[in-house]
Amino acid sequence: MISELRRDPTSGAWVAIASARSTRPSDFRIIHGEQKKGTCPFCYGSEHMTPPEILALGREVEAPNAEGWQVRVVPNKFPAFSLDYDDSIDVDPDALEQDRLYVSIPAVGIHEVVVEAPEHDSTFGTHSQSRMEDILTAIVMRFRALRQDNRVKYLQAFKNWGRAGGASLSHTHCQLIAVPIVPEIIQTEVDHAGQYKDRTGRCLYCDINEGEIEARERIIQESDHFLTFCPYASKFPYETWIVPKQHKASFEDISKDELSDLARTLRLIVGTFELAFDDVPYNIVWHTAPWNGDFSAYYHWHLELLPRLATIAGFELGTGYYINPTAPEVAADALRESIPEESKN
Amino acid sequence: MISELRRDPTSGAWVAIASARSTRPSDFRIIHGEQKKGTCPFCYGSEHMTPPEILALGREVEAPNAEGWQVRVVPNKFPAFSLDYDDSIDVDPDALEQDRLYVSIPAVGIHEVVVEAPEHDSTFGTHSQSRMEDILTAIVMRFRALRQDNRVKYLQAFKNWGRAGGASLSHTHCQLIAVPIVPEIIQTEVDHAGQYKDRTGRCLYCDINEGEIEARERIIQESDHFLTFCPYASKFPYETWIVPKQHKASFEDISKDELSDLARTLRLIVGTFELAFDDVPYNIVWHTAPWNGDFSAYYHWHLELLPRLATIAGFELGTGYYINPTAPEVAADALRESIPEESKN
Numbered sequence: 226m227i228s229e230l231r232r233d234p235t236s237g238a239w240v241a242i243a244s245a246r247s248t249r250p251s252d253f254r255i256i257h258g259e260q261k262k263g264t265c266p267f268c269y270g271s272e273h274m275t276p277p278e279i280l281a282l283g284r285e286v287e288a289p290n291a292e293g294w295q296v297r298v299v300p301n302k303f304p305a306f307s308l309d310y311d312d313s314i315d316v317d318p319d320a321l322e323q324d325r326l327y328v329s330i331p332a333v334g335i336h337e338v339v340v341e342a343p344e345h346d347s348t349f350g351t352h353s354q355s356r357m358e359d360i361l362t363a364i365v366m367r368f369r370a371l372r373q374d375n376r377v378k379y380l381q382a383f384k385n386w387g388r389a390g391g392a393s394l395s396h397t398h399c400q401l402i403a404v405p406i407v408p409e410i411i412q413t414e415v416d417h418a419g420q421y422k423d424r425t426g427r428c429l430y431c432d433i434n435e436g437e438i439e440a441r442e443r444i445i446q447e448s449d450h451f452l453t454f455c456p457y458a459s460k461f462p463y464e465t466w467i468v469p470k471q472h473k474a475s476f477e478d479i480s481k482d483e484l485s486d487l488a489r490t491l492r493l494i495v496g497t498f499e500l501a502f503d504d505v506p507y508n509i510v511w512h513t514a515p516w517n518g519d520f521s522a523y524y525h526w527h528l529e530l531l532p533r534l535a536t537i538a539g540f541e542l543g544t545g546y547y548i549n550p551t552a553p554e555v556a557a558d559a560l561r562e563s564i565p566e567e568s569k570n
Numbered sequence: 571m572i573s574e575l576r577r578d579p580t581s582g583a584w585v586a587i588a589s590a591r592s593t594r595p596s597d598f599r600i601i602h603g604e605q606k607k608g609t610c611p612f613c614y615g616s617e618h619m620t621p622p623e624i625l626a627l628g629r630e631v632e633a634p635n636a637e638g639w640q641v642r643v644v645p646n647k648f649p650a651f652s653l654d655y656d657d658s659i660d661v662d663p664d665a666l667e668q669d670r671l672y673v674s675i676p677a678v679g680i681h682e683v684v685v686e687a688p689e690h691d692s693t694f695g696t697h698s699q700s701r702m703e704d705i706l707t708a709i710v711m712r713f714r715a716l717r718q719d720n721r722v723k724y725l726q727a728f729k730n731w732g733r734a735g736g737a738s739l740s741h742t743h744c745q746l747i748a749v750p751i752v753p754e755i756i757q758t759e760v761d762h763a764g765q766y767k768d769r770t771g772r773c774l775y776c777d778i779n780e781g782e783i784e785a786r787e788r789i790i791q792e793s794d795h796f797l798t799f800c801p802y803a804s805k806f807p808y809e810t811w812i813v814p815k816q817h818k819a820s821f822e823d824i825s826k827d828e829l830s831d832l833a834r835t836l837r838l839i840v841g842t843f844e845l846a847f848d849d850v851p852y853n854i855v856w857h858t859a860p861w862n863g864d865f866s867a868y869y870h871w872h873l874e875l876l877p878r879l880a881t882i883a884g885f886e887l888g889t890g891y892y893i894n895p896t897a898p899e900v901a902a903d904a905l906r907e908s909i910p911e912e913s914k915n
Contacts, residue, residue, distance in 0.1 A: 228893075233803035234766075234774060236758050240803045241893045249904050250808075250846045305885075305893045324770055326781045327802050383884025389734075391883025400884065408889030413581050421579075425669055429579060436671045457672050458578035458585040463595075501595045510888040529887075537882050538736025539728025539745065539853040540650075542874075544753030548573075548586045548650045559594050 227310045228332035230406070239406055241305050241332045266302075267340045267396035275299040279337060280366060282359045296359040297340040298367060298401075306334025306402055308376065334377055335403040339363055340396065347397050349386065349509075350495035357488035360399070365484065367401055368477035372516050377403035379411060379515045382476075387506025389533045399509075407515040414512065415524055422523035428472050430525030443557045446493065446564065450486040453494055455553035455560070462551035463502075463560065465494060465530040474514035474524040491528075493568050494560075498532065501563040506533040572655045573677035575751070577663075584663075584751055586650050586677045611647075612685045612741035620644040624682060625711060627704045641704040642685040643712060643746075651679025651747055653721065663751050679722055680748040684708055685741065692742050694731065694854075695840035702833035705744070710829065712746055713822035717861050722748035724756060724860045727821075732851025734878040744854075752860040759857065760869055767868035773817050775870030788902045791838065791909065795831040798839055800898035800905070806876045807896035808847075808905065810839060813872040819859035821871040836873075838913050839905075843877065846908040851878040 228243045266274035269292040276299055283295025310331040322328070341347065341360050352360065364382055371380050384399045385391040407415075421429040437444055437454045445465060446453040453467050467490055469483060479487070498505050513526040541547050573588045611619035614637040621644055628640025655676040663675055686692065686705050697705070709727055716725050729744045730736040752760075766774040782789055782799045790810060791798040798812050812835055814828060824832070843850050858871040886892050 231803040233801070233805075234778065235762055236755070237762060238803070238805075239891050240805050241891065242804070242897050243893060243895045244897050249900070250908070324766065326778060327785075379889075381885055381888045383888050385881075385883045389881065391881035402885055404889065404891075408891055410581070410888065410890040413890075417580055417582060421669065433579065433671060440672075456578070458576040458583070459587070460578075460583075460585050508884040508887055510884050512888070531887055536730075536734065536736035538730045539855050540726055540747055542853055542876055543726045543728050543755065543855040543857070544724075544749065545755040545758075546584050546586065546749075546753055548588060550588045552587050552589050555594070563595070 227307050228305055229329045230332045232328040234326045234328075238409060242329075243303075243305055243332075265345055265394070265396050267297075267338075267343075267394065267398060268345050269293075269343045272297075275338075276302060280363060282363055292343070294343065295356060296342070296363045298363050299338050299340065301336040301338050301400070304336035306332045306336050306404060308333065308335060330405070333405040335371060335374075335380075335401070337367065337401040339367075339399040339401065341398055345396050348495075348499060349384065349397055350492065350497075350499035352492060354485075354488055354492065357492055358485060361479075361484050361488055361491075364399065364401070365477055365479060368475075368513075371401075371403050372477065374403070375516075377405055378407050378517045379404050380513075381408065382511035382513075384507075384509040386508070387504065387533065389536075390506035390508050392506075407517055411512065411515055415515065415520055418523045418525070419520075428523055428525055430468060430527065431472050434468055434470060442554045445497075445557050445560045446490065448486050448490055450483045451490050453490060455557040457553060459549055459551075459553040459556065460547035461531045462534050462549055463498070463532045463556045464549075464553070465498075465532075465556075465560070466527055467491070467494065467530070468525070468527040472525055474521045474526060476511055476513040476526040487528075493564065494530065497560060497563050497565075498530070500565075501560065502532070502534070507531060508533065572652050573650055574674045575663075575677045577673040579671045579673075583754060587674075588648075588650055588677075610690055610739070610741050612642075612683075612688075612739065612743060613690050614688045617642075620683075621647060625708060627708055637688070639688065640701060641687070641708045643708055644683050644685065646681040646683050646745070649681035651677045651681050651749060653678065653680060675750070678750040680716060680719075680746070682712065682746040684712075684744040684746065686743055690741050693840075693844060694729065694742055695837065695842075695844035697837060699830075699833055699837065702837050703830060706824075706829050706833055706836075709744065709746070710822055710824060713820075713858075716746075716748050717822065719748070720861075722750055723752050723862045724749050725858075726753065727856035727858075729852075729854040731853070732849065732878065734881075735851035735853050737851075752862055756857065756860055760860065760865055763868045763870070764865075773868055773870055775813060775872065776817050779813055779815060787899045790842075790902050790905045791835065793831050793835055795828045796835050798835060800902040802898060804894055804896075804898040804901065805892035807879050807894055808843070808877045808901045809894075809898070810843075810875040810877075810901075810905070811872055812836070812839065812875070813870070817870055819866045819869040819871060821856055821858040832873075838909065839875065842905060842908050842910070843875070845910075846905065847877070847879070852876060853878065 228241050230239050272290040278299050280298040281294040284293040380403045418429045443454045508531045510529045514520040514524045573586050575584050617635040623644050625643040626639040629638040725748045763774045788799045853876045855874045859865040859869045
């Protein structure tokens with residue numbers, strides 16, 4: 226059964242209620258279990274344990290769902306969003322009655338997993354340059370394919386790492402979830418960037434890049450195509466943004482040169498995190514333009530690396546605001562110092 | 571040094587950057603350490619380890635900061651918000667320039683701890699009725715005192731329990747943080763409730779109560795003054811709301827009868843959680859009317875109990891939407907079954 230997207234009448238927020246896997250109290254011990262090597266569905270030889278693959282890079286012979294791949298994209302076995310729904314149901318959220326307390330639509334969308342490497346013990350920060358380029362290429366390919374489908378409005382790409390980062394399988398992977406409604410956080414960013422453009426004529430993110438270069442104190446690294454810094458209002462300790470220098474709204478429009486540079490940057494930055502912290506849990510979250518309009522004039526794609534060193538607790542859940550125990554200036558300083566000498570620019 | 575409230579130019583969200591306790595990578599192992607019995611600042615005999623108390627209930631002789639109390643309110647030793655700031659600085663966020671990228675005000679406010687019991691091993695779910703009434707009374711007293719201070723606009727009361735719930739000290743306590751800006755989540759709720767009132771002439775939360783009574787399937791418990799249910803669009807598995815039946819915007823206007831009933835309800839519900847789940851981490855979050863206007867016609871205070879059985883991960887941080895693996899109907903059913911027979915109504 227497809228999950229339901231329910232609207233919270235008190236906030237307008239949407240929640241995906243995954244009915245198919247509804248869990249009783251006693252299930253929560255099992256859910257949190259970790260996959261052992263040997264029984265892992267993402268290792269060579271376990272290709273049959275996932276649904277049939279969507280895409281694989283690096284396999285020399287054309288033999289779907291066999292070994293030999295370097296990066297493999299498969300449907301999530303327990304999808305939170307799916308295209309398998311009764312299409313007689315109206316799924317346009319804008320057509321729904323405003324004052325009804327109980328409003329839901331099917332959770333129309335796509336939920337895929339990008340297995341980053343066949344090796345069970347790989348980490349994101351230790352991938353080779355060609356591996357990292359393959360991972361990014363696979364994600365770009367899925368972005369370009371999925372944006373053709375007008376049932377979905379946004380593709381959320383992200384990585385969960387570590388228990389506190391929400392990774393339920395320990396074999397390194399990214400996830401792609403295409404959703405039928407533009408996410409609240411992205412809509413807010415698009416609105417803010419649009420208003421800034423209206424008032425100043427400029428792109429907010431281009432100005433932020435310039436401001437950071439001028440201020441210097443929050444920059445971790447600068448490459449040909451990317452600026453990496455701890456943002457001024459970092460919500461999380463050691464939060465790090467990777468922002469393209471060239472104005473571009475959509476991740477899927479990344480050039481070949483930018484992709485290579487992003488691969489190098491991610492290896493350097495995530496590698497630095499893995500060295501500086503002892504087994505750091507984190508999320509990497511893609512921010513890119515939605516597919517329900519043309520935001521090219523003022524939105525600006527970027528990645529956010531969110532280390533999960535502090536807990537989202539009652540204050541954050543009550544207010545929506547964060548308390549960050551580490552000033553971004555201190556964080557950037559410590560991260561710059563942790564970059565291996567030979568990689569410094 | 572007082573913390574800074576910085577505005578994120580991409581979203582408008584405010585972040586408290588606690589400069590005083592800025593942490594380097596190596597500090598994060600220490601931060602997550604647990605307080606052992608005997609060195610705990612919240613136990614009898616350690617009263618000198620906290621800043622001087624603000625309020626204590628249950629002590630028979632008037633001897634501040636001595637043993638004998640039942641519930642004790644003290645300033646947080648490492649406050650995220652404080653009234654100790656240079657008052658020549660303009661702290662009105664509305665006076666700030668819209669287009670400046672780097673906007674901050676001092677984190678003006680109050681940060682207090684409500685120590686719920688002298689016993690180190692108490693839990694919220696096993697408090698006696700009179701202890702729970704004392705805890706709620708102490709919180710109400712602080713609400714009534716702090717709302718007199720026009721430097722703060724909202725008081726966020728909350729409880730963090732368990733590591734995943736963000737509790738850094740294991741001795742059971744609640745926290746109070748008064749903030750100079752109405753929190754985003756509360757502002758959104760107030761706006762939604764106001765629009766609903768405009769369109770229908772009714773209180774949104776009163777209608778939700780009625781809807782839940784009619785639907786029956788999400789109700790856990792009903793008492794004279796409160797309805798306890800898993801909300802229709804629960805963000806968290808087993809999320810539970812406790813909503814007063816009588817329309818009232820502000821928690822601090824709770825009557826004596828309501829307070830006793832709330833104490834009974836909290837004991838029953840949190841007690842049931844502690845029985846049903848093995849060592850469940852959770853947050854309890856107060857939602858009440860802000861102090862910057864009169865919202866009595868349409869806002870409606872309530873408590874949200876948020877079990878932290880699922881992790882807030884990349885999808886939630888990227889989109890602002892949640893994936894909940896447990897339908898609230900299933901959750902309510904399981905919780906109803908877990909209520910001890912003698913407590914059922």
